[in-house]
Amino acid sequence: MFKLWISIKKDIRILLRDKVGISLMFVMPIILVVVVTGIQNSTFQLVNKNKLSIIICNTDTGKASKQLIEAIDKIGMFKVSQIAKENAKAVSDNMHTTDALLGVVIPSNFSAEVNTKAKNASDKAMTAFSGQADSGAAIVKRQPVSIDQLTLFYNPVLQESLRFSIQGAIQSALQLVQTRQTLRTLYYSSNEKELPKSLEDEMLNSNTTINMLPTSKDGTRITPNASQHNVPAWTIFAMFFVIMSLGGSVVREKVSGSFIRLKTLPTNYLVGLLSKQITYLVVTLLQAAVIFSMGIWLFPYLGLPALNLPSDLFALFVVTLVCGWCAVSYSICVGVFANTQEQANGFGAISIVILACIGGLMVPSFAMQGLAKTMANFSPMHWCLQAYYSLFLEGAKLKDVLNNIGSLFIITVIIQFVTYLGLKRKNLI
Amino acid sequence: MEVTPPLAVSIEHMGFRYPDNTDVSFADLNLQIIKGTRFGLFGPNGAGKTTLMNLMTGVLSVNEGSIKLLGQEAGTQNKEVNKLFGFVPQDFSFYKELSPAENLEFFGAWAGLNKAEIIKRTDELLHILGLEDVRNKPVEKFSGGMKRRVNLAIGVIHNPQVLFLDEPTVGVDVQTRQAIISYLHTLNDNGTTLIYTSHQLSEAEDLCEQIAMIDEGKIITQGHIDDLLKEHKHDSLEELFINLTGKAYRN
The missing domain is CATH 3.40.50.300 (P-loop containing nucleotide triphosphate hydrolases)
Structure with missing residues (x-):
């Protein structure tokens, strides 16, 4: 134990005097977390709080098109501005000059054709009501209605899922206009007077509302925000960033004269590696503590949503501990196999970005398909991220993330075994 | 016979x-x-x-x-x-970020000494090899001759047979060379091969x-x-x- 304690003291001293290494392990990940959370928070706000600007060019002069514009405005997710019908061909140019993300061109026959379609539907309904539906002679023969397409222009930066939401919203506005016109026509055909406004409102607006609630395992209803998503994810990345210091440290010791002396002393080099594991495990825990603290206390001052810690703090500690151990084990493994510091740093940096990609830090793993989804299981970051998301977003307890911790533990043990083989093969132990 | x-x-x-x-x-x-x-x-x-x-x-x-x-x-x-045995390799074999005292503490522990022995031998060796004044300064700032003396001190911390x-003595001045050779004679007089x-x-x-x-x-x-x-x-x-x-x- 004395040898181990002295070795830990030595590693701490060397680490504290390596200012560049410390900044790489603490300052860089902090900057990364703040920047990425800030950017994603802007995106969240763009989608959730800000209205999407939409330019509408109405080439129709009828009532239905005006009702459509009103309906689009009432949806609440768009900031509507109109341009003159003479500019229909220049909608996309207008979008660029005004930074609008969407543009709609309403065709000139829109109102006329909505009316025709409503009349058709009304006639069929009246025929059906009068019991003459089965009589072929009684059905009024009309030409099929064809409304020119409503054209929707969009800025390519909009994600596909958001585009589908926009399309759905405009489709529902369109449906509302057509349904209203059909109701009015049908009512007039039947009663030869206008549909009362109160009845029209009741028939059109009595839809059942949708109450959207986030689900969680602990029953809380905290809505996830950019901080809840990003801070855990980039904390994992930061922990794996120890490779920049630790991987290089192992190589430096290996290629420097000190390693030759260590080999001639009556102590197994595994003591040295255990010392590094303990020292850098504490570093990874400190990284997590610093980043989580920033999320809780500093983010609100930066205009970002505050991080809410999970209710099961012990589970959070266990997940962080195992993830840190895995990051440290991986760094030592790379250091053992690399022959130069450049190899360790280069391979280390690229490999953790790849592990982050396939682990779902950059693209959510639920959005992955086929081989990518299978490969995610081989990234330790994937299991850690799943555990963190369960804790931070779903209010899970320790028992809910044991599966993730177990997988992470198995990967870590495999990495340790590979390191042992590397040490043996290189005659280092 | x-x-x-x-x-x-x-x-x-x-x-x-x-x-x-x-x-x-x-x-x-x-x-x-x-x-x-x-x-x-x-x-x-x-x-x-x-x-x-x-x-x-x-x-x-x-x-x-x-x-x-x-x-x-x-x-x-x-x-x-x-x-x-002890070994003084040709290359500097210590942690340049650490001071002579810190290096001797680490290598002494790895050589099997306890805390009291490390303290005693560190004081002795730093005195003999003229490194007392710089015992707590990082070795990376030392001259070549001082580094050679640190290298030697680490090799003998556990009194090897x-x-x-x-x-x-490669790359050192006459004074340092004589000091090192003199110390080696002393070690040999005390039975070290x-x-x-x-x-x-x-x-x-x-x-x-x-x-x-x-x-x-x-x-x-x-x-x-x-x-x-x-x-x-x-x-x-x-x-x-x-x-x-x-x-x-x-x-």
């Missing part, structure tokens, strides 16, 4: 090759170094001195034959034998009793310095060296 003196090192039919076969190799090498002696190992560049030193200290493992240190098999897996020194390599042959004449010259992985001569000079009719070790190894450049 002749009594065999106790041996510090016994090399018997030793064979060694580097895995890539690019460097010097040894075949059927035999060498005995008597305990308590000051033994010099000399040879031109690339002769195999450092390789032989690494084999004796267990940094490298032999392919054939055996190397025994004080009667025990040497090798990386034999940690018991590692307590018996056999001390291997691979060019311990010295096994030393250097290209400073005049220095070797002052320090060593017994020598061996090796070239291309073979021992070309060995014995007491005076006997060898008499046998080959030379006045100095340098003349003997040139006579045995030639004047051609070595890599």
